[in-house]
Every structure is written in structure tokens, then in C-alpha cells.
Amino acid sequence: MPRTKEKENYRARLKAVGLRHTLPRERILSFLDRKNVHPTPEELYQGLKKRGYDIGLSTVYLNLHVLREHGLIYEFKDPKGYTRYDGYNEPHLHLVCTSCGKVEDLLLKNLPELDLEPALKAAAERTGWALEGFRLEFRGKCPNCQG
Known part of the structure; x- marks a missing residue:
């Protein structure tokens, strides 16, 4: 509870x-x-x-x-x-295993190299859309499926 x-x-x-x-x-x-x-x-x-x-x-x-x-x-x-x-x-993206289907969160604060705010702002400016956010997923094989 x-x-x-x-x-x-x-x-x-x-x-x-x-x-x-x-x-x-x-x-x-x-x-x-x-x-x-x-x-x-x-x-x-x-x-x-x-x-x-x-x-x-x-x-x-x-x-x-x-x-x-x-x-x-x-x-x-x-x-x-x-x-x-x-x-x-918490702001995050998804890691998705294309083999077993596992979905794992990756916190954006743990990936400071990935600053998507400038991309969001640029996309809004170039398209005229009033963008509110983004969702991102990386696809590949998880450690268990790489073997």
C-alpha cells in the first residue's frame, strides 16, 4: 500500500x-x-x-x-x-531486446552525453509543432541474449 x-x-x-x-x-x-x-x-x-x-x-x-x-x-x-x-x-529511455523482448529503463541522468532538449527545440522550430516531449528507445540484444 x-x-x-x-x-x-x-x-x-x-x-x-x-x-x-x-x-x-x-x-x-x-x-x-x-x-x-x-x-x-x-x-x-x-x-x-x-x-x-x-x-x-x-x-x-x-x-x-x-x-x-x-x-x-x-x-x-x-x-x-x-x-x-x-x-x-524519472526522465528515461528504453533499452529493448530484439531477441527476448526485455525492456529496461536507462535514466537520462546516467547518460549525460545524450542531451535531447536541443533536438526537441530544433524539431519544434523547423516543423512549427508545439512539442511537449519525446520518447526514445534503443534496440539491440540484452546481455543474456548476446551469448
Whole structure:
């Protein structure tokens, strides 16, 4: 169960995008707000059940859709075509194994050579788009699949 400070953080994040607080939303955000967690909806459902939460699979799907639509989580397809979700707020990119499908977070603060802000600004200036952010993934083989 999230601690009081974390609960307040989730409530504030929901309120900031115009969503009301519900326990399923708080629990989903709490589950996804960890490094290297990129579950499918079914994996998320099973993870919440293991934590002792009484939640339905349809509730998980509905809330994932709402949270994604409001920009609180990120949805992406892994190399095997599975839909996965990411709610980790620390600026990061994904390392994706093209062999086994593993997805790992790489924090941008751990890769200071990669400053994407100038590229984002240049892209906005050249295209006229009002860009809000970026998602980047590197693809290759993880250490386990290189053997």
C-alpha cells in the first residue's frame, strides 16, 4: 500500500489532469511508478492481485486507457507486439531486446552525453509543432541474449 506522501502525490497528479482520485487509479499508478516495470495489462492485473488488491481485469483496462489518455502513463508495443505500460516519472529511455523482448529503463541522468532538449527545440522550430516531449528507445540484444 502506498505511503501517505505517495498517496498525496498520486492524488495531486490525478487532480492536475482533471481526474478524480479512485483507489484503482492510485494502485495502478503506484504499481507503474517504479524503474524497469513495463507490464502488459494482464501482468499488471496479476501483480495487483498478488498485492492483495480486489480489482477486476476490466477495471485495469479501463483505468489504463484513462490514465494514458491524460498523459499519466505511457503505452508502447514491445518487439513481440505486446502492449505494455510505463508510469515511471524519472526522465528515461528504453533499452529493448530484439531477441527476448526485455525492456529496461536507462535514466537520462546516467547518460549525460545524450542531451535531447536541443533536438526537441530544433524539431519544434523547423516543423512549427508545439512539442511537449519525446520518447526514445534503443534496440539491440540484452546481455543474456548476446551469448
